[in-house]
Amino acid sequence: MKPERQLVAERPVAQHCPELLRAAPGAEELLPLLTRAGERLTRPLLAALAPFAGGKGLAVKAKPARTSTLDDIAMFAPDLxxxxxxxxxxxSLPLLATLDAAAVLRMVxxxxxxxxxxxSPLPAEFPVSAELMIVRLETILIRELAEVLLPGQPEALQPLRRNGNLNLLEPFARDATVAHLELDVTEPGGDTWQVSLAVPLPTLGALFGAAPQRTVAVRHPMADPLSxxxxxxPLQLSAILVDMRMSMATVAAIEPGMVLPVAVARQVPxxxxQATVATGTVGAADDRVALQIRTAF
Structure with a gap:
């Protein structure tokens, strides 16, 4: 079948600019960002871990981030x-955090x-006391990570599951390329252990690749309390006429007929x-005790 005339496109062929077709950031761009995040993490992590890991004299130092796989990490991972x-x-993009078992047991x-x-030797699994400590440490780590990686978004990181055996946890595909960051923690006694983070590149790209969204504050008109x-x-108001101190001995000796001298404050709140809305003085109106407002807040 032969067309009667030459085909002509109805509109110009789309020419996409390189910026729109830009590939997702690669490891060479993301690793330096993770390294700098690790360096920023050392100070708050030091302050948070000090009460558990020996107190004054604790030191935390970040190593440069490098690429790895879960297979490589598991090869050198301890049994616990x-x-x-x-x-x-x-x-819920995955991020793996690992803390040294001996360090956890020393904290306990x-x-x-x-x-x-x-x-020594270490147990085959963590006792219940250590599991509780791990939950506390996990909460601390998530809080400090969120502050460094996603400031202003404390709920952006959430715990999913934990296991003392890395092979049983199965956090992500074993051959997936991950960014591996280690922070050396040195206790005052000289023991050094690691806080390790393994972040798949898609997770790292989501953390560093997207520009933060700007939030626009919505202003609502102030409500009129008279309308x-x-x-x-109805609101429950209270006037504190007397606020006095008495000794325990006086309170213990209170009995019917006893007269207690009290002094009404000049300015009654x-x-x-719990909020003071006005102050006034006590008087009488129509044979009833009344409060004359002197100051309104």
Whole structure:
């Protein structure tokens, strides 16, 4: 079948600019960003871990981030460690955090009044006391990570699951390329252990690749307290006429007929809940005790 005339496009062929077709950031762009984030994390992590890991004299130092895979990490992983899978953002993109088992057990020992010693050899699994400590440490790490990686979004990181055995946790595909960041924690006694973060590149791209969204503050007009539905709202007000101190002996000796001298304050506070809304002086009106407002807030 042969067309009667030459085909002509109805509109020019789309020419997409390179910026629109830009590929997702690669490891060479993301690793320096993670390294700098690790350096910013050292100070708040030091302050948060000090009460558990020996106090004054603790040191935290970040190593440069490098690429790896879960297979490579698992090859050198100990049989027991505090492995936590953390979800990032609404899609719960995976992020793996690992803390040294012996360090956790030393923290537990200090908590119960010990000198910070871990059993040797290490147990096959964590005792219940250590599991509770891991939850506390996980909460601390998530809080500080969120502040460094996603400031102003404390709910952006959420714990998903944890396991003492990395192979049983299965945080993500074993051959997936991840950015591996290690922070060396040196205790005052000289013991050094690692806080390790393994972040798949898609997770890292979501953390560093997208520009933060700007939020626009919405201003609402102030409600008129004299109009509906607020005007008829009943409020419980209280006037504190007397506020006095008495000894325990006097209170214990109180009995019917006893006269207690009290002095009514010159400025009686009128309160709505815990907030003082006005002050006034006590008087009488129509044979009833009344409060004449002197100052309104």
């Amino acid at each position: 460690a505090a492995n936590s899978l953390i979800g990032v953002g609404a899609d 020992d200090r908590t119960f009044g010990g000198r910070g010693e871990a059993p 509906e539905p607020f005007g008829d709202l 009128l309160r709505l809940g």
